[in-house]
Amino acid sequence: MILPRSLQVRLALGLSVGLALFWAVAAGAAYTVLRQEMDRVFDSALQETAQRLLPLAVMEIIDREPEDVLRIAPVRSHHELLTYIVRNQAGSVVLASHDADPAIFPQSAHDGLSSTKTHRIYAESALQGSLTIFVAEPWDVRSKASHEAAEALIMPLLVLVPLSFGGVWLLVRGGMRPIRRLCSEIETRGGGDLTPLGSDRLPSEITPIATAVNHLMARLRRTLEAERSFTANSAHELRTPIAAALAQTQRLLAETKEGQTGARARQIEATLKTLARLAEKLMQLARAEGGRLFAKTPYDIVPVIGLVCEDIGRTQSRPDRLDLDLPSAKVNSRVDPDALSILVRNLLENALKYGAADEPVVVTLTQDGVLRVVNGGPVIPAERLAQLTRPFERASTEAEGSGLGLAIIDAIARGAGSNLELKSPATGRADGFEAVVRLAGV
Template sequence: MTSLRTRLFVILIAATGLIWLSAVAWIYLDSRSKLEHVLDTRLQEAAKMVHSLVDTGRMPETAIAGLPGATVEPAFYERQLSCQIWSLDGRLVARSSGAPGSQLTDQAAGFSDRTVDGERWRVYAVEDAQKGIRVMVGDRIGLRHGLVNDLIAGLLAPALLIAPLLGLLIWLSLGRGLRPLATMAAELKSRDAEDMRPLAAAEAPIEVRPLADALNGLFDKVAAARRHEREITAFAAHELRTPLAGLKTQAQIALATTDATIREGALRQILISVDRTARLVRQLLTLAKLETEQQGPATGRIRISGLLAEIIDSTPPAAGIDVELDPGLAVLEVPGDRESLALALRNLHENAIQHMPRGGTVSWRPAADGRGVAVCDQGPGIPQEELGLVTQRFYRGRHKSPTGTGLGLTIVDIAARRIGALLVLSNRTDGPGLQAALLWNEGSLRR
């Protein structure tokens, strides 16, 4: 299992190490350049000082002539410097302790890099034609590099000693910084399955607050889903109790009577109760699916007339009730999920048939403003004060159907919102009956 604390620790240590290495590289290059300049300046000054001493008579020509190959050790420069004094005719006049016997450079004057006796040297030469001498002062390039390396080692040594302490501090700081997550996890772990209290998001750090808000939102959704489940279960138990009791009563009547007419009537009531119970169970399952299932992807544009024809063909015909499809529906296409749209249209169609008197007509037509589809029946309609209530679960209103469940328009309303449509209910103005319309935004339709 991946640890967030470990991942952050590795990232921070790697970033810190990279910054340190970059700083060391920069210091190394910068220090080397500046040190080279300082050491070159020292070579130049040392050579000029030796030349000055010879020039002032501290090493007169007679002494120089009398000391061929003599070794001198001037005290005015550091021991790692090597000095040679050569006559212009190629004789070694004097040299410092540790200086090679071979000529440091064949260049008359200025700086040069030479290899002498297998070692690399940085040399500065001063030539005096009047005195007939050439002064050469040099130091080993390896010593120069050693100075730079010693400088870098001096910088790295404290860093290496501090690194474990820094790592420990980073690890402890991460633990303290991630403590709100651990606290939140401990609080959630201690809760039971029914505890949906929101977390104290306002007290959480800014970085943790989005997680707390998301969890609180999830708690609200779960609580709402459970509340809906309890409501559906309670309503279902209440609604099923009556038809089941009626079924039992009618079955007892059919069994007890010897009158064929009474038995036939009881059996017909059993069939009606079975149909209503089956429809109630089907709609309960549909409602539960709509409220818990994620919305499906849009399947493109759907032609209303074709889908309505399928729904009408699959719906058992009602005696004495006609169904009309307006030709204008043939060119009406709407966006959305086909399954959700079919669910909404099927429940609208069944609802219209249930409230339709014998001899009436269910009419499907384009909505008046062309933004969707409408179905009109010739039933009693819905009182104006109940139009906003009939989409609530199990609300059946004043003019309820014997086979109604109070769930049909609820299912239509939920399915319509899933496909981006709006369910609009209104009583017809051209006669008795209800008009139910599914309306879309004008920009989403194509005529």
């Protein structure tokens, strides 16, 4: 038997089936006792009837000829449930009720109760055995009464089972409400929210689960904070020596412009710039994975995106390469402005760096808060596309970069309750690359 996966259904079904079985057993026991009591009452009625009729029958018969058979005429027409006859010592019928069939009665019998296939019979003798009265009751009468009693016990069971299932379901559902509330609290949290769960109003059976989850989240929080702190501190501490080394290298370049020393100084300068960019990206990644990605109140993100695009455009040799399409109306969001700036900057840098140099980068923000950045370039295979949000993964090994841009974007999007969607080819094109992030409503 395959049990349902729902704990509510299992509890409701189990309790309902248990209640139905208990009722069935109780009904069976009650029916057995009732049948025994009915037989005792019916037998007592046979005996009482015979003993009441016998003196009257003797008075009717005593002054008549033995060969005469007297049929007791009914006061009004009716069907007799109890029939009787009186036999003399020779076994002849001398008195009978109007519906009595002598064939169903035995020729002789000992006083007391006896049974045939069709009737229950009681015999009682008088006048030293010269007269015997037989009172018969059909078994059908008792069977009908038994069936009616059984139906009376079974009918409540047929109504009780669905009603009990519904009642138990409501009780179980009400009892499971704290569990659903706990699950909802966990589900609605952002990826970086590892604060303890409230366990004040939970039942005592569920409190250990919430406590265990809180302990697990505390361990995760300490581990993640240690990793993020190490990454951020390391990147921050590296900035000063890298900047100092870069300044010294640039001074060396100014003093030595030709020869092998100048070429090596330029290589050192390029390497230090790469290290500086990597340190900056590591700090951004630590910021993205560190939580606190929501502003206190919603604000218009259109100016923020416009400023970032304008700032990046000034650093490009071709400022017109950015094709910006922002709505004139406000687009409100709760994504932290600093986190949003990091997200947009990395999207644009990634598109400008890896996109086709002779094609524009199209930046579009819709009124419902969907940010799209599209650049030209060859199609990226689907299996490769799924790996680009991993740290240090790049679509092209020829282009310079740390491979952290999309990882930072993905971390910010997930931390803000959204997601980063990558497409290649871009929508409506046969080639290109498209990144989509929903910013409104988060």
